[in-house]
Amino acid sequence: MTSETVANVAELQASLVLLTVAAFLIYYFNAGLRKVHAYLLLGLYVVFIGFIFGKAYSFEWAIRLGEVLASWVPTAA
């Protein structure tokens, strides 16, 4: 893989774990899912899509966020 693809994969993996944990917490810590929880889930997805668009069009903030996310994922020496 190219270094860019490796970085994209690492960012995606970190995003996936983060969003899964966030969704898990929303589902688990409530007495019943209501509209507010639905909007929270939609909001998280919008943030994720915003990040992907930001990365695709090389926005500075998205690149920095991507670097942070990628740094959480272990890579081979």
Added chain:
Amino acid sequence: MVILSALFAITLAMLIIWRSSDGFEVASGYLGRNLTDGVRGATINAVGSSIPELFTTLFSLMLLGEVDNFAFGIGTTAGSAIFNGMIIPAVVIIAVIGYGIAHKVKVSKKVILRDGIGLIIAELILIYMVSGNHLTWMHGLGLMFTYVVYVAYMFSTMKTKEGVVLTTIEEVKEYPVGRKPTIVKSLLLLDFEHVFIRKQINTLNAWMLLLFSMLVIGLACIVLIHSCELLSGEMGLPLILLRLFWLQPQPVSQTRFYLTVMRLQGTMTMPLLTRLGAIFLIFASPLAFHCLHLRSSMVPLA
């Protein structure tokens, strides 16, 4: 013009996959009718919902013919998992409450804990596996074995009632009775359920419906891959990012009220483990050397 054509082809492929997934869902629902919703969701329904992504990833590797396109599979899987975990439950909750069907959706904490933790563990295992320099078929086998352990655990703890409970509704009818359209009309409308099930569903026609739906989904995936590649080239976007945006067509019944979150958690664990497990297993196996032009049994990742 090229971009418009690609977008049209992608939309058409997604429509075909969506309609075919309905047939797959009906067949798998019948074949797994003796399982509880939670277990059926994480096994048979999970297979049904991940068939398009599995085919897309597999065919992308075979048709596009580059090891780098493995990223296509990661993009497909991650995009699908995030969409399944966020958008589908959110839309279901809004619909259920908006239409006054229920005041809130109660979810079994036991199921959420089991499937949620299972999913997070699956993601961590995947990260660990992909973090190395190489992928072999053993990695694929490892992921699939993890899924077998997960399913075995679910079957061992299966009870008759578990999962999502809505506060005010009883149950939604699965198969509405009415006048059936002709076979030709059903085919044109991609309504495969009514092509194969004319009188009553049974094991034979359920299997035929299942296999035919899979075939159509596979063909539509080939169109999807070529269109995505075309669009990626025209727009100058990496294929992995582009793949995240396409909606993952899901069997319609997944959005029915009584399935929601519990089943979705299960349908996310399965694709992560088995889809990528199958990809590693097939792509890095000795059988794949020839068609993928690999020099060794290792798939270089970096």
